[in-house]
Structure formats: C-alpha cells, structure tokens
Amino acid sequence: MAVTQQQVIDVLRHVDDPELHKDLVTLNMVKQVVIDGGKVDITIELTTPACPLKEQIGNDVRRAVSALPGIKEVTVQFTANVQASPQQKAAENNPLPGVRHIIAVGAGKGGVGKSTIAVNVAVGLARQGATVGLLDGDIYGPSLPTLMGLDDLHVRTHGDNMILPFDVHGVKCMTIGKLVEAEKPLIWRGPMAHGAFRQLATQTQWGELDYLVIDLPPGTGDVPLTMAQLLPLTGAVVVCTPQKVAQDDARRAIRMFQQLQVPLLGVVENMSYFIGDDGKEYDIFGRGGAQAMAGQMDVPYLGGVPINMRLRANSDAGTPTANFEDDAQLARELQNVVGNLASQVSVLTHGGTPLQPTISVS
Ligand code: ADP
Numbered sequence: 271m272a273v274t275q276q277q278v279i280d281v282l283r284h285v286d287d288p289e290l291h292k293d294l295v296t297l298n299m300v301k302q303v304v305i306d307g308g309k310v311d312i313t314i315e316l317t318t319p320a321c322p323l324k325e326q327i328g329n330d331v332r333r334a335v336s337a338l339p340g341i342k343e344v345t346v347q348f349t350a351n352v353q354a355s356p357q358q359k360a361a362e363n364n365p366l367p368g369v370r371h372i373i374a375v376g377a378g379k380g381g382v383g384k385s386t387i388a389v390n391v392a393v394g395l396a397r398q399g400a401t402v403g404l405l406d407g408d409i410y411g412p413s414l415p416t417l418m419g420l421d422d423l424h425v426r427t428h429g430d431n432m433i434l435p436f437d438v439h440g441v442k443c444m445t446i447g448k449l450v451e452a453e454k455p456l457i458w459r460g461p462m463a464h465g466a467f468r469q470l471a472t473q474t475q476w477g478e479l480d481y482l483v484i485d486l487p488p489g490t491g492d493v494p495l496t497m498a499q500l501l502p503l504t505g506a507v508v509v510c511t512p513q514k515v516a517q518d519d520a521r522r523a524i525r526m527f528q529q530l531q532v533p534l535l536g537v538v539e540n541m542s543y544f545i546g547d548d549g550k551e552y553d554i555f556g557r558g559g560a561q562a563m564a565g566q567m568d569v570p571y572l573g574g575v576p577i578n579m580r581l582r583a584n585s586d587a588g589t590p591t592a593n594f595e596d597d598a599q600l601a602r603e604l605q606n607v608v609g610n611l612a613s614q615v616s617v618l619t620h621g622g623t624p625l626q627p628t629i630s631v632s
Pocket of ligand 1: 380386
C-alpha cells in the first residue's frame with residue numbers, strides 16, 4: 271500500500287532545522303507533499319533563499335522519508351519566504367515598511383574593504399534569489415558609482431519627490447554619488463549629514479525588499495546615529511582587516527552598535543590572506559586577527575575574504591557579479607560570508623542558535 275501524506279508529515283516531525291532547533295512541520299516549512307506510487311516529492315520553504323544548510327536539510331528529509339515502507343525515490347524542492355525582522359514588525363512610523371531586513375555594514379576606519387563587502391554581500395544575496403537593495407550611506411565618500419558600475423546611468427525620479435533606484439547586477443541601489451557632481455567634495459555639517467542620509471534612505475522607491483544593505487561611512491560619526499534612530503535595523507556587520515590596529519578600530523565600531531542597541535550580526539575578516547602565483551597562502555596581515563577579536567567581543571564571525579587581484583579589478587570595473595564566477599576560491603569565501611549572514615538574520619528573526627560558521631581550509 272502506498273504511503274499517505276500524513277505518514278510523510280509525521281516522519282518530518284522528527285527532522286529538525288539545524289539552526290532553529292525545531293522540526294520542519296512545527297516551523298511550517300513543509301509546503302507540499304506529492305505522492306506518486308513509490309515516489310514522493312516534497313517542497314520545503316526556507317527562511318532565506320541564501321540558506322547555507324539547504325543541502326543538509328534536503329539530505330535529512332530524503333533520509334527520513336526514504337525509511338518509510340515502499341518508498342523508491344524522494345525528491346526535495348526548495349522555496350524561500352523571508353519574514354520581516356521583529357524590529358521591522360514592531361516599528362511605529364516605519365519609513366520603509368516594505369523592507370523585511372535592514373543590514374548596516376560598518377567599519378572602524380576607511381580602506382578595510384567595507385564598501386567592497388557591502389556590495390558583494392548584496393550581490394551574493396541577490397544571486398541566491400533574494401530581492402535586495404543597496405544604499406550607499408557613505409555620504410562623505412560614496413563608492414557605489416564605481417563599485418556597481420553606475421557611471422553611465424542617469425538618475426530617474428518618480429512623482430515629485432521619489433527617486434528610482436538603479437537596477438544593476440540584480441540589486442536595486444542608490445547613492446549620493448549620482449545626485450551630486452562627481453569629484454565635488456562632500457562636506458556635511460551634522461544636521462546636513464542627517465538630512466542627506468534620511469532623504470537617500472526614505473525618498474528612494476525601494477518597493478518590497480527581503481534585504482536592504484546599507485554601506486555606512488567608516489568610523490563612529492553622525493550617520494550611524496541617524497540611521498539607528500530612523501530605521502528599524504535587523505543588525506550590523508563590522509568589516510575588519512586582521513592587523514591589531516584595525517581590530518582596535520573595529521572594537522570601537524562594535525561598541526558603537528552595542529550602544530545604539532543595534533544587534534551585531536557578525537564580523538567579516540577582509541584581506542584575510544593572499545594566495546600567491548605559487549598557490550601558497552600568505553598571511554600578510556596576520557590571518558585570524560579579526561576572527562579572534564570577534565570571539566573576544568562575543569560577536570559572530572561570518573568568514574574571511576582573501577586579498578584577491580580579481581576582486582580589486584572587478585571592483586574598479588564595477589562588475590561585482592564576476593567575483594562569483596571567475597575564481598572558485600574567491601566565490602566560495604564570499605558565498606560563505608553571504609550564507610552565514612543570511613543564517614544570522616534568520617536566527618534573529620525566528621529564534622534558535624546558528625551553527626558555528628564554517629571556515630574554509632584549502
Ligand atoms: P572601505 O569601504 O573600507 O573604505 P573599499 O571597499 O572602498 O574600502 O576598498 C578599498 C580598496 O581596497 C578598493 O580599491 C578595493 O577594491 C580594495 N579591496 C577591498 N577588499 C579587497 C580584497 N579582499 N582584495 C583586494 N582588494 C580589495
């Protein structure tokens with residue numbers, strides 16, 4: 271006799287989401303069970319399309335359902351439904367009600383690759399199927415025109431006071447760099463900085479987004495304060511290079527977010543190491559320094575990104591998609607950061623504890 275849907279669902283009551291620590295049925299992740307003789311096709315709804323545990327969940331489901339009598343084949347399909355953060359749901363007078371998660375990317379100081387990581391996190395999430403926006407909150411030194419290749423594009427408006435975001439590399443993005451003359455120094459007094467950030471964030475027509483990534487100015491100035499007061503953030507990412515001096519600055523950035531009561535989603539160690547032409551890995555800046563600092567500060571570690579000439583060249587050329595296509599190791603490291611970040615966001619939204627982020631060793 272063929273198995274019934276109920277039998278399949280009962281079995282899935284014993285398969286847990288590895289991070290949310292509840293079973294897939296209780297979490298309402300089992301969306302469809304189709305039985306055709308000895309074949310079963312199951313649709314699982316993930317909390318994020320960038321879920322790094324997709325494979326593990328698929329294997330666990332297949333193993334559990336295959337154990338039922340008469341089952342010859344189990345296939346698992348995935349969909350994703352990103353739910354808004356508790357902060358977003360609870361916010362009163364929310365200026366961005368269509369955005370499910372707002373993720374700020376900050377750094378203790380300039381030049382550590384904060385904008386590069388913000389861009390690649392946004393593009394990486396979009397490549398997994400999420401709807402993503404990217405706001406250049408670095409109103410003093412906007413980098414998105416270059417990093418996202420916006421030079422030849424023109425700003426378009428909607429109605430009297432809304433700006434349409436640029437739609438590039440699968441990401442909707444906006445930057446002050448396209449609203450002012452290029453190369454003009456951007457000098458903002460405190461209240462002007464506040465106003466410029468506010469306008470960029472709230473007068474861009476973002477529409478519905480799973481994730482809005484905000485590239486902050488380096489350091490601990492006015493903009494993070496404005497942002498934390500204005501927007502219901504899911505959390506912040508701090509980018510740091512491994513050296514001691516960089517760690518000291520990153521600690522200050524972490525403390526700033528803590529003071530602003532913005533949850534820390536994690537630390538990314540950029541320029542972690544370098545791979546020479548000889549294939550050897552060189553720890554130029556002392557690989558692991560930012561990771562150790564994250565551990566000391568009790569902040570999750572999201573992964574490391576190597577010093578990579580293609581990453582630099584693709585950034586200058588405004589072609590971030592190539593970072594996920596041309597160099598397998600770079601793509602793996604970036605994807606690792608993207609997956610770990612998406613996990614942290616899901617865990618903050620749904621409860622649970624994230625698995626220890628993986629550190630790739632080649
Ligand atoms: P920040 O936003 O912290 O000021 P950027 O993201 O603008 O830093 O990066 C500064 C420079 O370093 C850019 O030219 C960028 O292309 C380069 N860069 C950043 N990360 C890496 C990396 N991992 N490998 C190679 N170049 C990098």
